[in-house]
Amino acid sequence: MTGWQHFTFDSLPVSPWRNGGGETREIISYPPGKSDFDWRISIATVAQDGPFSAFPGIDRSITLLSGDGVYLQALPDIDHALTVTGEPFSFSGDIALSARLTGGVTxxxxVMTRRTVCAARVVPVRESLYFSLEKGGVIYVISGIWQRQDGTLIRAGEGYYWSEPAEHRRESLTLKPVEQVDGCLLLWASMIAPEHVSVP
Structure with missing residues (x-):
């Protein structure tokens, strides 16, 4: 099947933060090679307390994958404990947050989206998932083993990404948990038209 690419956590390029507080592994930035992206999805490793940079005009979603999590603050607007694995939290990138670790490395x-171009829907999934690849997005397995419709197995730390396919190409993907549902969790992030969602 064309239009989507497999990746693993370990295969993603690593960019250390300039302040030494962590590193970012970019999954996809669209359009490719442009600094003023329409949307961007990555995995960040946070090793110490520190600020999150502001991104004017960008809406953001952050979801805990592993570790004890962080407290996100930008009073009076935001005071949020990101401590539950797989629960997305959305906020405006216009706000510069401070992040405080609740334990060790997390x-x-x-997910970042340019507000005037698109928005993101980020959904935790524990049961079977069927979706179209007509818009860009990423799936990422947090835990358990999942199976594609062709029998391929996908494990924790693996996923797929896709950018907007050609207009004539409408592909789909089905994933189902192989283990008990309680032990399987993945994230599905998809791009949608900006008027369909609002960011608190």
Whole structure:
């Protein structure tokens, strides 16, 4: 099947933060090679307390993947404990947050979208998932083993990404958990038209 690409956490390029507080592994940035992206999805490793940079005009979603999590603050607008694995939290990138670790090193799934172009829907999935690849997005397995419709197995730390396919190409993907549902969790992030969602 064309239009989507497999990746693993370990295969993603690593970019250390300039402040030494962590690193980012980019999954996809669209359009490719442009610094003023329409949307970008990555995994961040947070190793110490520190600020999150502001991104004017960008909406953000962050989801805990592993570790004890972080407290996100930008009073009076935001005071949020990101401590439950697989629960997305959305906020405006116009706000510069401070992040405080609740324990040790943590990893987070990050989605950024340019507000005037698109928005993101980020959904935790524990049961079977069927979706179209007509818009861009990423799936990423947090835990358990999942199976594609062709029998391929996908494990924790693996996923697929796709950008908007050609207009004539409408592909789909089906995933189902192989283990008990309680032990399987993945994230599905998809791009949608900006008027379909609002970011608090």
């Amino acid at each position: 990893t987070d799934f990050n």
